[in-house]
Amino acid sequence: MINVVKIGGNVIDNQAALKAFLSDFAKLAGQKILVHGGGKEATRLSAKLDIETKMIGGRRVTDRDTLDVVTMVYAGLINKRIVAMLQAEGCNAIGLSGADGNVICAKRRNPEPIDYGFVGDIATDGVKAAFIVNLLNQGITPVFCAINHDGKGNLLNCNADSVASAVAVACAKFAPTSLTFCFEKSGVLTDVNDESTLISHIDLEIYPGLIKSGAVTDGMLPKIDNAFKAIQSGVASVTIKSSSKLLADIGTTITK
Amino acid sequence: MINVVKIGGNVIDNQAALKAFLSDFAKLAGQKILVHGGGKEATRLSAKLDIETKMIGGRRVTDRDTLDVVTMVYAGLINKRIVAMLQAEGCNAIGLSGADGNVICAKRRNPEPIDYGFVGDIATDGVKAAFIVNLLNQGITPVFCAINHDGKGNLLNCNADSVASAVAVACAKFAPTSLTFCFEKSGVLTDVNDESTLISHIDLEIYPGLIKSGAVTDGMLPKIDNAFKAIQSGVASVTIKSSSKLLADIGTTITK
Numbered sequence: 359m360i361n362v363v364k365i366g367g368n369v370i371d372n373q374a375a376l377k378a379f380l381s382d383f384a385k386l387a388g389q390k391i392l393v394h395g396g397g398k399e400a401t402r403l404s405a406k407l408d409i410e411t412k413m414i415g416g417r418r419v420t421d422r423d424t425l426d427v428v429t430m431v432y433a434g435l436i437n438k439r440i441v442a443m444l445q446a447e448g449c450n451a452i453g454l455s456g457a458d459g460n461v462i463c464a465k466r467r468n469p470e471p472i473d474y475g476f477v478g479d480i481a482t483d484g485v486k487a488a489f490i491v492n493l494l495n496q497g498i499t500p501v502f503c504a505i506n507h508d509g510k511g512n513l514l515n516c517n518a519d520s521v522a523s524a525v526a527v528a529c530a531k532f533a534p535t536s537l538t539f540c541f542e543k544s545g546v547l548t549d550v551n552d553e554s555t556l557i558s559h560i561d562l563e564i565y566p567g568l569i570k571s572g573a574v575t576d577g578m579l580p581k582i583d584n585a586f587k588a589i590q591s592g593v594a595s596v597t598i599k600s601s602s603k604l605l606a607d608i609g610t611t612i613t614k
Numbered sequence: 615m616i617n618v619v620k621i622g623g624n625v626i627d628n629q630a631a632l633k634a635f636l637s638d639f640a641k642l643a644g645q646k647i648l649v650h651g652g653g654k655e656a657t658r659l660s661a662k663l664d665i666e667t668k669m670i671g672g673r674r675v676t677d678r679d680t681l682d683v684v685t686m687v688y689a690g691l692i693n694k695r696i697v698a699m700l701q702a703e704g705c706n707a708i709g710l711s712g713a714d715g716n717v718i719c720a721k722r723r724n725p726e727p728i729d730y731g732f733v734g735d736i737a738t739d740g741v742k743a744a745f746i747v748n749l750l751n752q753g754i755t756p757v758f759c760a761i762n763h764d765g766k767g768n769l770l771n772c773n774a775d776s777v778a779s780a781v782a783v784a785c786a787k788f789a790p791t792s793l794t795f796c797f798e799k800s801g802v803l804t805d806v807n808d809e810s811t812l813i814s815h816i817d818l819e820i821y822p823g824l825i826k827s828g829a830v831t832d833g834m835l836p837k838i839d840n841a842f843k844a845i846q847s848g849v850a851s852v853t854i855k856s857s858s859k860l861l862a863d864i865g866t867t868i869t870k
Binding site: 430433439496 | 662663685686687688689690693694695697699701702706708710711713715716748752754761763765766767768769
């Protein structure tokens with residue numbers, strides 16, 4: 359089983375939480391892959407450099423200067439810090455952008471109706487899973503940032519959730535693959551303020567009822583829809599759980 | 615034959631020169647490795663962030679903030695730009711810091727007599743050549759920045775010339791390996807202002823005479839001394855040449 363784990367800004371921005379998470383991740387049995395988001399460091403660096411941060415619908419508009427900032431922060435600072443920390447935990451990690459080994463090819467997003475600049479979506483067949491599986495079979499753990507390339511010399515800023523899904527779907531063609539999204543809650547909660555309302559399992563049979571009853575809230579809908587898409591593309595299961603409970607059997611697992 | 619090629623700031627700081635060099639490098643026959651220095655980008659970024667740049671004897675004193683800057687610029691911006699540009703030239707490059715795959719382990723430099731901060735020297739047996747050779751045998755071209763790690767979770771800023779030498783010496787244990795240092799001149803010149811005074815070949819027999827006659831100037835002495843050290847450690851030959859003439863048979867070749 360290959361386990362693709364995605365962490366976001368809430369872990370990356372907190373040095374102690376990151377260290378604890380990576381210590382757990384290093385202990386995770388079997389073949390594994392880490393995908394990390396960006397956190398607030400890029401916004402902070404942009405501000406210091408007087409580069410305006412412009413977000414539309416939660417997505418960073420990436421002009422040339424912003425692309426340099428996210429390449430420095432995501433592919434440089436955060437990625438190499440994580441790799442060095444994993445090495446210290448005895449996990450033989452390798453940091454990768456999509457340009458490295460041509461492992462993930464992306465396509466610049468159509469500038470109509472909104473021009474996001476150097477933002478990319480992963481191309482169909484854009485993930486070279488054979489290269490990833492070859493690393494895993496050597497006992498090496500790939501660590502992906504969400505900077506990819508278009509094969510024409512341009513780097514593109516991508517969504518880390520999408521990178522994690524695309525990597526899992528591509529790996530699933532080679533070996534059974536699961537996908538884990540870590541965030542600040544224990545999983546899908548019917549009451550977001552009450553951790554005891556965790557839904558531990560969702561499948562296609564019970565999902566419509568959960569939506570109808572209002573048990574699954576708006577913010578969770580796209581996450582779960584994407585999980586089902588990954589499962590329909592061959593991923594065995596998708597788990598949504600807390601980044602502080604990676605090794606615990608607590609979370610929401612989504613299957614067919 | 616494995617060819618380890620090192621480029622410095624003079625190429626990296628000039629976008630047109632870098633593009634031309636990488637186009638040549640992509641055409642270089644056989645297995646190859648690129649090692650790049652930093653250029654002025656790190657100094658510029660430090661200045662914008664109000665981080666003082668302190669150099670002692672040509673080496674950057676690397677405090678915690680400066681380490682973040684060089685990690686962002688060398689391992690992020692420059693490394694990924696080069697990898698994306700090489701991919702566009704049809705060369706399947708992979709960008710690596712020493713932490714990636716634990717490929718280069720360094721040791722923090724003794725803080726006595728001068729504390730350089732997070733500056734490292736490559737440890738004995740610090741280069742995992744088997745990992746590099748495995749990539750080469752898959753048709754992949756490693757691109758090293760000079761950021762390495764100590765295996766305890768710390769990144770360390772190293773000298774790119776030293777990285778290139780250490781990588782070449784380690785690879786030479788697996789296959790015949792040559793080392794090429796690219797810079798702004800055509801090679802070792804007896805008159806630095808006259809390219810026609812190029813010395814095309816230096817070996818241990820003629821070297822003492824060149825020093826005695828003053829044909830080899832002070833600035834070149836450490837470079838040639840290091841070249842002889844690499845050769846004595848198993849590297850087949852070391853060539854010093856212009857980054858604009860990578861594919862031409864013009865330069866100074868140093869052999870036993």
